[in-house]
Amino acid sequence: MDAAQDTRWTPHVTVATVVVRDGQLLLVEEAIDGRAVLNQPAGHLEPGESLAGAALRETLEETGWTVRLTAFIGTYQWTAPDGTPFLRFAYVAEPVAHDPARPLDTGILRALWLDPAQLRADPTRLRSPLVWEVVSDFLAGQRHPLSIVKEIA
Structure with a gap:
């Protein structure tokens, strides 16, 4: 194969966390291309990081919530x-503690709790189809x- 044909598939590896409290899901509203969209706390795996560690870190950075992974x-x-290809690894977590004074990641407008029906009501507000697919599962x-x-290791 010559260099021109050497196209490597390099997916973006991401994690997402479904955090549940009293039947509601912890979501983030984020600004993407001038639109406010909904997503689970989610983000990219960083070098040297475990998938579980990335899920915990992203949830804290995007919502101010410390969580415990359960499944x-x-x-x-x-x-x-x-x-752009993506591989998403999705976890379930329970909330442990919230730090409302913690600044949220750049681009995150707010963290909010919604019930699944509210999330499903307007699919155009979802950042990607992955959001509902994970919640549905x-x-x-x-x-x-x-x-x-x-x-x-």
């Missing part, structure tokens, strides 16, 4: 309209033990 929902592959009871994700 793994699944892995999702999606290609954005611009051709969670609501259907899809849970795996955290040990299903192996970190090999």
Whole structure:
């Protein structure tokens, strides 16, 4: 294969956390291309970081909530309209503590609690189809033990 044909598939590896309290889901409203969209607390895996560690970090940075992971929902592959490939690893977590004074990540407008029907009511507000897909699997009871994700040192 010559250099011109050597196109490597390099997906963006992301994590997302479904945090549940009293039947409501913790979401972030973020500004993307001038629009306010909804997403789970989510973000990119950083070098040297475990997937679970990334999920905990992103949730804290985007919402001010410290959480405890309780289960793994699944892995999702999606290609954005611009051709960017994503692999999302989704976790379930329970809230532990909130720091309302903690500044939220750049681009995050606010963290909010919504029930699933509110989230489903306007799919045009979702950042990507991954948001509802993950919630839908969670609501259907899809849970795996955290040990299903192996970190090999």
